[in-house]
Amino acid sequence: MxxxxxxxxxxxxxxxxxxxxxxxxxxxxxxxxxxxxxxxxxxxxxxxxxxxxxxxxxxxxxxxxxxxxxxxxxxxxxxxxxxxxxxxxxxxxxxxxxxxxxxxxxxxxxxxxxxVKTIAEKKWKDSLWMGRRKRFGFKQRPVNIYEVHAGSWKRTDSGQPYTFAQLKDELIPYLVKMNYTHVEFMPIMAHPLGMSWGYQLMGYFAFEHSYGTPEEFQDFVEACHLNNIGVIVDWVPGHFTQNDDALAYFDGTPTYEYQDHHRAHNYRWGALNFDLGKTQVQSFLISSALFWIEQYHIDGIRVDAVSNMLYRDYDDGPWSPNQFGGNRNIEGYNFLRRLNGIIKYRHPDVMMVAEESTASTPITRSIDQDGLGFDYKWNMGWMNDILKFYEEDPVYRQYDFNLVTFSFMYAFDENFILPFSHDEVVHGKKSMMHKMWGDRYNQFAGLRNLYTYQICHPGKKLLFMGSEFGQFLEWKYDHQLEWGNLDEADGLNLKMQDFTSYLNQFYKDNKALWLMDDSYEGLEIIDADNTAQSVLSFIRKNDKGDMLVCVFNMTPVERREFTIGVPLAGIYEEVLNTEMEEHGGVWKEHNPQTRTQSGLWKDYQNTLTFTLPALGASIWKIKRRLKNKK
Incomplete structure (x- = not known):
């Protein structure tokens, strides 16, 4: 050009x-x-x-x-x-x-x-990964994301954030050890204040200096790909820092921001909103997104704060209706559709993810069906419900059992990612482990149960750093993770870390958990009505008829001779039990292999009876099929 x-x-x-x-x-x-x-x-x-x-x-x-x-x-x-x-x-x-x-x-x-810098054209060595990405995509693949704030995963002895050269040496082996499929970084574009976690940007093409050099990040992404790990980055096209030396009122007039004062100012976040209807701003932002995809070979973009771009009344400040009298931000709506259309046309194998909390707009529906064209949407409703439930005293869970079952009613309305993100472990919300009910032992039991439920529930997965080993303190953006927790005398943090790694591998190994992740064909509810005992059971299936029977006991009461119905007669074996000793529990042996019995249970002709661990999850697979008795 x-x-x-x-x-x-x-x-x-x-x-x-x-x-x-x-x-x-x-x-x-x-x-x-x-x-x-x-x-x-x-x-x-x-x-x-x-x-x-x-x-x-x-x-x-x-x-x-x-x-x-x-x-x-x-x-x-x-x-x-x-x-x-x-x-x-x-x-x-x-x-x-x-x-x-x-x-x-x-x-x-x-x-x-x-x-004054030019980035030399890199001779990439990740062609095998890029070819597989283009061939297989990600929809019918396992996606289990480790969310990272690059500035606080680990820090040097002098308290400085690791650069991506250091993260390449330490984070990538950790991702491999923990069996994650993807890593997602909170914004790595230049931002003026670490306290914003990167969500108030000033450089939409600039790599954040405190994280090293652009070339080091290229090398990091390449090394991830060579280790079969995808890389996703957060990106903020809705608002930007109001610092006077950055984009704000660049020439003394609204240049990148809206002409209208209230629309230009984001009162909730102390930022400025892009005028998404201005053609020059569209060129600027779409160029930024493509730059990170093409310059750094990233595999996905998570678009932050989509609601702020969709609704004129989303902010705390004054607002005015659009020309039709509604609250739709028409410019933002059209921009997001255009953004996704252009990116998916050029890079259909790049994952586009929306962080969006409302249900008023179809986010992952295709553009030609009046959707925004994202591949995935964070399931914020599921996350809020499930955390509220697991924080509750088990005595009362029977009265709020709908918090863990309601999501099955809308699980496929959108293509969802199930997030336990950074937002849930700050500002007094407590860490994931600290949210759990009970003493230290029961908190870890609850956490193992919760993560297993997340892995088995339809949808792709995301977990924020530190949560994988049950860090007790809330996340702090200017401190490294509490790695010292792994040296605790009772060993429960270390066992939690090992369990998460084991669970992640279990997820990758079982196609039933991810192959048909976007329709009811991959899910069958056995019993979502056992509120008295607070036990949930369902089946995940793949296209070959293989299935996993997933049973969750939400109370600290062991249930012996527990019976559920199953669709197929056979000899079943327990393939995962969250209360095994090696995971931090007290069980020394799995449930024995169990033969189904003939008998009517709800609509099922066969029953499976076993011991259900207290506050535990038990997952079963057919070892040998038998003929149903008439």
Missing amino acids: DTKEALYTFGTGENFHIQHYFGLHKEVQDGQEGYIFRVWAPNAEEVHVIGDFSSWKDAPVKMTKNEAGVWEVFTSLPKEGQLYKYLVKRQGGQVVEKMDPVALYLEDRPGTGAY
Whole structure:
């Protein structure tokens, strides 16, 4: 695309690689090597480039504006590795220093200078992974995600976050050991304040400096792929930081944000909302998403705060109805459909995930069926219900049993991911282990039960770091995980970690848990009405007729001679019991292999009788089928 076409399509919202035009680029003009700088600031009175090469403000390099409001200049002064910014004289005369909106790499916080930097084209070695991804996709594959905040998984002795070079050496072997299929990172784009966890961005193309270099992240993704692990990143196209040296009111007028003051300001989060109807903003954001997919080979994007882009009244501040009198953010709705349409056309094997908490809009329905076209939606309702239930004293669970069964009524209304995310282990909500009822032993028993229920319930899976070994303290963004928990004398954290690894492998090994994950063909409820004993039983199936019988005892009462109905006669074996001693429980041996008995139980002609562990889950598989007795 030549510069004229790049500029034109940026204005029409059809330039999806604006980083090839904007920012800085090496060029030779009139036989002289140098860099050309371009920045969009249509209403600025003046723009200069300043940096190490100009003694900053002492000798600013003047830029000129073209007919589309883009300022540019060619200069031979900069050298690779130097820092630069834009000095913008805003409409009205105020002069501010601004970061480059399409910078690839910024200096460490709190600075916002961008490096004069080109990322060398990488010779990727992950072609086998990329080929398999294109061939098999992810819908009928196991997806079990380990959610990570890169700045606090582990820290150095001096308290600095690990870089991705260090994470490559330590996190990837851990992911392999724990048998996860994917890792998902909270935003790794440049952000001015660690306290935001990355959700108030300033650099939509810039890699966060405190996490290392762009090249190190490329190497990390490649190493993940070589170890059969997919990489997902969080991305925030709805709102951005209101810091004055970033995108906010770039030229003194609403540039990236809405013209309307209330629509521009996100009062709940202290941020600014993108004007998603502005064509230049669409070019900017879609280019950002494609940049991370193509530059870093990532396997998925989780779009944060989708509700904020869909509803004009989602925020806490004043709002006005749309032209039809409703609360729909029409620009946001259309942008999300366009975003997914473009990405799925170019990269159909990349996973698009929505973090969205309402039920008013079909999120994962296809675009041609009036949906948004996402592949998955976080199931926030399931997460809220199930955590409320497991936090409850078992004495009262019989009265709230619908909290664990209601999700079966809508399990396939959308394509869901079942998340136990970072949001559930902060701000006084307590860690996953600390949420559980009872003493320390029962808390771990409840946690094993809960994670097994998540693995067996239809939907892809996500668990936030530290939860896999039952960290007791809440997550802190500026501290590493409580790895010392694994040295506790009773060994329960270590056994919890081993159990999670075992459970994750069990999930991968059993196609019944993921092959038909999006329809009732893969699910059969045995009994969701046993509220008195608080026992839930159901079957997961694959396309070959293989099945797992999953039984969950939600009370700390062992139930001997417990009977359920099953559809097939046979000899069954218990393949998972959460109360085995090696997992942290007290059982030394599994239930023995058990032959079904002929007899009517609800609509079933066969029954299976066994001992159901207290506060435990028991999963059974047919070892040998027998003929049903007439």
